[in-house]
Each structure stands twice: as C-alpha cells, then as structure tokens.
Amino acid sequence: ADIISTVEFNYSGDLLATGDKGGRVVIFQREQENKSRPHSRGEYNVYSTFQSHEPEFDYLKSLEIEEKINKIRWLPQQNAAHFLLSTNDKTIKLWKISERDKRAEGYNLKDEDGRLRDPFRITALRVPVLKPMDLMVEASPRRIFANAHTYHINSISVNSDHETYLSADDLRINLWHLEITDRSFNIVDIKPANMEELTEVITAAEFHPHHCNVFVYSSSKGTIRLCDMRSSALCDRHSKFFEEPEDPSSRSFFSEIISSISDVKFSHSGRYMMTRDYLSVKVWDLNMENRPVETYQVHEYLRSKLCSLYENDCIFDKFECCWNGSDSAIMTGSYNNFFRMFDRNTRRDVTLEASRESSKPRALLKPRKVCTGGKRKKDEISVDSLDFNKKILHTAWHPMENIIAVAATNNLYIFQDKIN
C-alpha cells in the first residue's frame, strides 16, 4: 500500500475517496444499514480502485512530474454515476464512476463467450435480453485538463454553480469549465516580473460554498485574500485581506515559515473560514479581516523544537484541517499519529491516536496527552519520544454524521461515534 496523499467524502458521505503517492484512487462505500447485521452499521468497504495518474517526464523542461494525487474533489451527484476531480502536480482529470449490474445476453452475431457466430448458420433473429450480473464498478476518465500550470498544483475547488472549478498552483489560479478542456482562464497571477523579488507563494485556494463569485487563497506568509470575480476579470487585487497582526518583538527566523498557511476551508455555513498554519488552527469571520475570531493550539510544545524540526524538514509539513457537518467542531492532524479535535462551543479539545495498537475494532479511543514539563505522568508521552515520521496530514469529516477518516501514512482509519 502506498502513502495516502488525500482523503475526501462526497456530498452525501456515502462515498469516501483516497488518493495516494502512486497515483491510485481508492473509493470506499458505506454499507447500507442492515437489520440482520446490526454491527455492520455504516462500515466502509472498497467500492472502486483505479489508476488516476502516471509518472511523467517533461523533456522540454527537464521536469519530473510525480503521479502523486494532491487533491480529490467530488462533484455533486446529478445522476446514477458519480464524478470526481483528481489532480497531481500538473494535470487535473474528471473521472466518472458508474455501476453496471446488467448485461445483455442473446446477441445474434456473437456467442455468449464473444466468439463470432458463422453468419450462414444464423437462421432466426432474436432480441437480446438484459440479465442481472454481479455488480461491476467502472471508472473512466471523461476529461483531462492539462497544460495550464507551470508550477505545482496545490488545490482544486468545485464552484457552487456546479459548472466551473478552480485550480491553484504556487503562483497562479485558473478557472475552468467542467466541459471545456482546451481553455482555462487565469484569475490570479502573483508571479513577479523579476523572480528574484519573489517573497510569497499561493498555498491553498477554495471557492465559497454558496457565492459562486467568491473564492479565497492563502499564502506562505500567513495571509488570506478573498476575491470577487464580479469586480474584475483578473483578481490580482483582493476584495478582502485577512492577516493577524504580528508582535514585532516576538519575530524570529522561524516566524514566517510557521505562519505559512497549509490549508484553508470555508465553514459549511459560508460565514467563517478556517486556516491551518504549522502550530495552530484559526477560525476567521469573513466580516473581520484584522484578526481571527478563534485560535486553537495544535501542538504548541513544538515551538521549543523548531531548530530540529527545521533541520529534518518537518517544519514544512502541510497539515490539512476540516469542519464537521454543523461547523461546531474542527479537526486537524499532528505527529506520532495523533490528531486533534476542538469543540468550538465548549472549547474542549481532545488528542486521539490513529494506530493499530490503540484502535481495536469497536473499542473506544483513549485520549492522549503530550507531556511538556518535567514530570511525565503515566500514559503521557514526552515531546522527545514523539515519532515525527508518523504524521497525520490528511483528515476528513462526514458531511452530516460523526464519522471521520484519518490517513496515517499508508493506512486509512475510519472512526465513528459510539452507538448507544
């Protein structure tokens, strides 16, 4: 199994897609509730697996293009088939996943095993009949959106109009129509005329969940820009600029690096957005640009380890974050296979672990605690014992229920609320 690089529930939560470093997409489907098997309430099983992207080499630019799936985004379901967008560093693909549970039998010109029948032997005409067959799930690429990004794609986001979507790389954001692959519109371009003046890059972008003219993008300097596509064709000038003022006396070599935003997500309500930087998660009210309304510390104890985290490159890890369906809770990952959940109303937080040892099927997860001070209590883990190779970068929350998907390197964990 390969390292999982993205996790995403579809709009109903019945399907869960994962992308991995090997360019493969695996889709899980939730089992229907079955009275005869009450324990299998809502278990997710493999529904479809397909190879989405292959490694490529751009000979003209001497650039190796990884097949790693950076992001998957589902389209809202409009018919029996399911559609999703998957992207690697350079190319976005629209995949159609459809079910086939019938096949035609009794063809005139060929046998049941496909061999051609001798036309002179055919004396009568028959009408083929549809017979049920074992369910087959097929994935086929319907559109390939290529050659629009010079730099590496970090985000894709489907618009609420269900007709367009955006793709963002380090310096540019493009707008596409789902039906048109040979054209895309550039809506943000922050490439400086002189590359030596480059000071910040785009790290994530997302469309507003309800206003099809509004999107946001975050930067490596910890800022978020909200843009309105009605105001101009090129949205280089933002409509809103979100930045938390920094205390100049606390500035250090690491300040800018740890302020880099690795993920930005609108709340389902569309009233708030959440950003993830290296040490914290911040919730912003779209009506207030000068500071976030809530800040949650994910692993503040790492602030005194920044030197070694810079040396082993962990300081550049890009953690994602997500909202629950009602926007009352948020979740993000950390190291040592830990992930954190924050309740926005009660202000309570919990640290849980996604590992084989600590998760037996149907057993309650035990909260974890990292010891920062001197005396380590039993069951606590000290900061120096944390495994920085076990990072949880990708998590997803079911759109309506308390079911979460957590990717721990090459393992996928699905946790549910305990049934009473």
Next chain:
Amino acid sequence: QDMQEKEPITPERAEEVKLKAKYPSLGQKPGGSDFLMKRLQKGQKYFDSGDYNMAKAKMKNKQLPSAGPDKNLVTGDHIPTPQDLPQRKSSLVTSKLAG
C-alpha cells in the same frame, strides 16, 4: 545577539540561536526567497535523452560481452538514466531566461 540580554528569551528565539550556531551562513532573510525558489524547482532533473534512449535500447538487447582480460573492470558501462542523476542544486541566482 540576544545572549547578552537579561530579559527571558522566547523559546522561538532560543531555537533561532541554536540554528544560527549550527549554520552560521544561514541567510538574513527569514524563510525567504531561496527557500521559495527551491520549492518552485521541485522535480527538476537533468539528463541526456540520447543516453536515456541508449540505455533503453541496451536493456532490450542481450548483455554486451565484456572485452579484454579484465572482466571485472567496468568503465563507462553505466549509462545514466533519469532516476540515477542526483538532483541539481538550484542556484540562488535565477537566469533571466527561466520562468
């Protein structure tokens, strides 16, 4: 430069001092352009398409018989493939032709 001050040093600043002590040549710009440039350069590899195709063709044919008495000496036997080449260290000064 903060080591002389009497006031308590923040954990972040303490880490910075540690880093500067290990790598004194680390740039003045925090994070800065060179780190961003390296990020944009990700995936850059250099190879010779002629060598690459020669290697592919060689793999199709049988192994070439080693000539001469010294059969263990391998000179120029290995044709580099894209996977073998080390990643080129990005120069800090970008050519005006790039991008």
